[in-house]
Amino acid sequence: MDKANILVVDDEQSARIVLKKIMSRDGHNVITVESGEEGIRQLRQRRPELILMDIIMPHMEGREVIARMKEREGENMPPYIYLTIDPNQERDGLEEGADDYIFKGDLNPDKLQIIRLRVKNTLLVKSMLVKDGLTGLYNHGFFQNALKRIYNEAIQQQHPLSLIIGDIDGFKIINDTHGHSYGDKVLTEIARVVSDLVRPADVIARYGGEEFSILLPQTTDLDTRNLAEGIRSEVAQMSFEGQLGPITMSFGVASIDLRSYPDDETFLKVAEDYMYMAKRQGKNRVCGE
Secondary structure, eight states: OOOOEEEEEOSOHHHHHHHHHHHHTTTOEEEEESSHHHHHHHHHHHOOSEEEEESOOSSSOHHHHHHHHHHHHGGGOOOEEEEESOGGGHHHHHHHTOSEEEEGGGOSGGGHHHHHHHHHHHHHHHHHHHBOTTTOSBOHHHHHHHHHHHHHHHHHHTOOEEEEEEEETTHHHHHHHHOHHHHHHHHHHHHHHHHHHSOTTSEEEEOSSSEEEEEEETOOHHHHHHHHHHHHHHHHTOOOTTOOSOOOEEEEEEETTTSOOSSHHHHHHHHHHHHHHHHHTTSSSEEOO
16 A cells, blocks of 8 residues: 555544554654544545544544544545544444554554554555556546535535546557557556645546546636646656657546536536547647636
8 A cells, every 4th residue: 555644533642643653654644633623624625545533532522523524425435443442342333334443552562563554454445445556546436426525515615616637648559559568657657747736635536548537626717727737738748768759638627616517417527528629629738618
């Protein structure tokens, strides 16, 4: 499992410090907060791949925090591991849907390797379900669920939301000329470029064979066009051994701040239609409203 964003929610500072130290050893980016309210905010802003949730906390206990997170995230709820001082709570939590338990009594040097292995296994299993095996980006199914949820949320709260659909130009020719392993290198490098240019709250997916999708909450049309143009420019400058010509991408952009859509499916289709327009107009460009 590659580097992941891990959210630790625990009102005890000592536990937050120990868990951050353990997870950071494996290269993970660890966000620690002391309350359930802040945990819910961080889930929205940072999109962690794993949550470590203390059960017993003041104001809002861990199970209530998880219930609120599930209500918002639906099928895209990240895996979560409960932290508890009571071994008797393990069965109830697992039946509720927790992926694992860590007993706070195990937060000592003798048990650190066990905790690391539990976190690693949980991340690996979840990754196989929601991530594309080649690029490490989210897969088609995860993106569809995220699109429906985030679109509905943006409409209800009257927040801006934008979508980019990008497709590699002439990818079949690339594969036929250089072979599929070469094509895989192109896909993984483009995935890296895109990942470096977006925010933690954005949802990037390998939407199809050579098609990428980026969902951008709280983002206007102008900022989205600038991002798409930045990705287009970065990709056009990529170079690979044996490359016969520039590798380019065509992009379609849709934003709810410019027009209204009857539903998320239409929103997606408009972005796809603009991507095909970019292809028809000569490729290697960004099209939108």
